Amino acid sequence: MTPLLEVQGLSKSFGGLHALSDVSFDVAAGEIFAVIGPNGAGKTTLFNCLAGAAAPTSGTIRLGGERIDGRAPHEICHRGLARTFQLVKPFRGMTVLENVKVAAFSRHPSAKQATTAAQAVLDRVGMAELAAVDAETLNVAQLRQLEIARALATQPQLLLLDEMLAGLTATESAAMCERIRQLPREGIAVIVVEHSIPVVTSLCSRAVVLCFGKVLRRGATREVIADPRVQEAYLGNAQT
Amino acid sequence: MSSFRTVTMVTAVLLVVFAAVSGNRYYLDIFIFTCFYGTLAVCWNMMAGLTGLMSLGHALFVGLGAYSVAWGVSVHGWSPLVTWPMGMGLAVAAAFVIGMLCFRYGLRGYFFAIATLAFGEVAFFMVSATETLGRSDGMIMPISSTDIPGQLQFFEKWPYALIIMTILIGTIGVGEALMRSRTGYYWRALRDNEQAAEALGVNARAFKLRCFMLSAGISALCGAFYANYVAFVDPRSVLGVELSIQMLVYSIVGGMSLLWGPLVGAAVLVPFSILLRDYSAMPGGDIVVYAVLLAVLALLLPQGIAGWFVSKWRT
Numbered sequence: 001m002t003p004l005l006e007v008q009g010l011s012k013s014f015g016g017l018h019a020l021s022d023v024s025f026d027v028a029a030g031e032i033f034a035v036i037g038p039n040g041a042g043k044t045t046l047f048n049c050l051a052g053a054a055a056p057t058s059g060t061i062r063l064g065g066e067r068i069d070g071r072a073p074h075e076i077c078h079r080g081l082a083r084t085f086q087l088v089k090p091f092r093g094m095t096v097l098e099n100v101k102v103a104a105f106s107r108h109p110s111a112k113q114a115t116t117a118a119q120a121v122l123d124r125v126g127m128a129e130l131a132a133v134d135a136e137t138l139n140v141a142q143l144r145q146l147e148i149a150r151a152l153a154t155q156p157q158l159l160l161l162d163e164m165l166a167g168l169t170a171t172e173s174a175a176m177c178e179r180i181r182q183l184p185r186e187g188i189a190v191i192v193v194e195h196s197i198p199v200v201t202s203l204c205s206r207a208v209v210l211c212f213g214k215v216l217r218r219g220a221t222r223e224v225i226a227d228p229r230v231q232e233a234y235l236g237n238a239q240t
Numbered sequence: 241m242s243s244f245r246t247v248t249m250v251t252a253v254l255l256v257v258f259a260a261v262s263g264n265r266y267y268l269d270i271f272i273f274t275c276f277y278g279t280l281a282v283c284w285n286m287m288a289g290l291t292g293l294m295s296l297g298h299a300l301f302v303g304l305g306a307y308s309v310a311w312g313v314s315v316h317g318w319s320p321l322v323t324w325p326m327g328m329g330l331a332v333a334a335a336f337v338i339g340m341l342c343f344r345y346g347l348r349g350y351f352f353a354i355a356t357l358a359f360g361e362v363a364f365f366m367v368s369a370t371e372t373l374g375r376s377d378g379m380i381m382p383i384s385s386t387d388i389p390g391q392l393q394f395f396e397k398w399p400y401a402l403i404i405m406t407i408l409i410g411t412i413g414v415g416e417a418l419m420r421s422r423t424g425y426y427w428r429a430l431r432d433n434e435q436a437a438e439a440l441g442v443n444a445r446a447f448k449l450r451c452f453m454l455s456a457g458i459s460a461l462c463g464a465f466y467a468n469y470v471a472f473v474d475p476r477s478v479l480g481v482e483l484s485i486q487m488l489v490y491s492i493v494g495g496m497s498l499l500w501g502p503l504v505g506a507a508v509l510v511p512f513s514i515l516l517r518d519y520s521a522m523p524g525g526d527i528v529v530y531a532v533l534l535a536v537l538a539l540l541l542p543q544g545i546a547g548w549f550v551s552k553w554r555t
Contacts, residue, residue, distance in 0.1 A: 051439055077441035085439075091432045093497060102429045105422040106441030114422070154441055 002065050004029040004189050005050075005081075005158055010059035010069075012045055018213050019045040023059070025208045025218050027158065030184040033191045034200045034221060037210035038233060043193045044086070046210065047160050050191075051083040052076040063158065077106060082156035086163050088143040090135035096146055097122065097131040103153035121153045125179065141172040148179065152188075159183060161192045165199060177203060201225060209233070243416030246500060250412050254405050258398075268397045272469065274510040275404040276462055277490060279411050281502030283458035284487035286415055289496030290424070291451045292431030294353040296484050297338075297360025301331040301456040303479035305463025307367065310379040310473045313391065315372065320392050324464045331460030332453045334359075339452040343445045348434075357481065364479040378474025381467065392468040400469045407465060408503070411458055415499045418454075427451055493537050495544025504546040509533075 003026035012020040020042045027033045048054040052073035061069040100118035108114040122128045165173040208218040211233040261267035287293040308327030312318035368376040387394050418424045426447045429437035494505025516526035541548045
């Protein structure tokens with residue numbers, strides 16, 4: 001069976017800086033996959049390349065067998081890949097429902113259908129009671145939920161989540177993890193960028209570790225985390 | 241407010257004012273210019289306030305409309321049925337080319353504003369130097385002593401008032417309908433965060449172009465009307481940067497977050513500035529008073545008159 005997402009030999013340079021070099025991995029349908037690595041390892045650049053916000057210098061990205069590398073972000077969205085951003089910014093002067101409607105319009109061109117679809121997504125993520133609230137008044141946890149709601153409203157097959165737990169309290173991140181865990185049951189594969197190792201091990205079956213733009217290790221999450229090279233690169237060398 | 245209610249209210253207010261001033265040629269003239277600048281400000285703000293595209297060269301499109309009419313009728317005797325669509329077509333095409341160039345190279349914010357300003361100024365100087373367009377002296381359109389409805393020549397002013405009112409109401413109607421559709425949502429999303437909007441499936445370039453072309457088309461329509469009403473066009477009045485700045489000022493004073501906000505700005509400032517000009521005792525005194533009023537309004541009502549009104553209404 002072909003994997004849902006297939007990344008082969010992906011490189012991205014900014015002038016002389018090799019942000020990503022020869023990165024390869026694949027993600028199966030219904031899987032929660034982790035991309036981990038120290039700050040500056042190229043995780044966000046990788047997301048940008050996958051979502052079309054940056055064009056890769058070389059290499060191929062296939063979604064459901066079709067090449068998406070170098071395509072525009074809105075085309076990639078229509079093919080079923082959605083992403084969230086680290087810094088969540090709602091659209092100004094719009095309610096929560098209207099924010100989600102913007103995303104729902106990608107599948108439902110009529111305003112009526114888009115409203116229905118957006119409401120359904122808000123019900124699904126448990127934000128229905130916030131529908132009429134001005135999105136700018138939400139707190140951090142609610143903004144993250146809104147970010148997920150917007151991404152889900154584009155009906156993705158694959159969802160890229162960029163540090164969704166940063167800055168959340170323990171209770172909030174537990175709720176968020178629970179939400180992420182449900183996504184494969186709804187037929188959505190997930191790639192997370194996350195710093196918390198316990199979260200990554202509990203959520204993700206497989207992981208890839210990036211370090212200075214290169215793949216340091218990939219495979220089952222527990223084995224990857226246990227690798228001394230990964231520990232050294234990612235956690236710093238704690239052993240004396 | 242539903243789009244139907246906004247259009248109904250604007251229509252009702254316009255009809256009441258029209259009925260009140262229709263007996264007086266002087267006031268009717270002010271009313272016509274208020275509608276003219278109001279329409280321009282609304283369609284300018286469709287780009288700036290609602291889509292985040294600040295154009296400083298909108299006079300270019302007004303000029304294309306006005307000069308199409310003036311040139312068409314004085315050189316070829318063409319009817320407005322030919323010249324109006326021609327002017328609008330030229331403006332839409334110009335917006336398409338300028339938009340493709342700007343959006344292809346990712347010009348945003350101030351850079352987009354400067355690029356549009358440059359195109360507008362180039363047109364200003366090109367027309368000022370073109371023999372067949374009357375150079376900087378402008379073009380006087382042929383006027384007959386009797387009404388020629390087919391050439392939109394009327395002695396009375398009320399037919400012109402009805403025409404520009406129709407254009408204004410149509411603009412508000414189309415704008416309101418768009419703001420409630422996918423297009424309007426995409427425009428606002430692009431204004432706030434283009435990257436996020438694209439990730440949610442918005443084709444940024446296509447929807448920005450759509451906005452630019454619509455706004456340019458309506459501007460040209462207003463320009464065509466202006467030529468037929470005033471029967472004289474020159475580069476300063478229809479291609480000058482002052483005209484582009486006026487649209488910006490009315491929008492800021494009226495309120496840029498609402499489709500009809502700029503109309504309120506024009507409704508306050510246009511009559512005020514005409515009356516000031518006509519009644520001020522000291523030369524230039526009207527401009528001083530006007531400038532002070534602008535500064536006071538900007539300080540007291542940063543969201544504009546309409547924005548202030550709506551926030552009062554909601555609380």
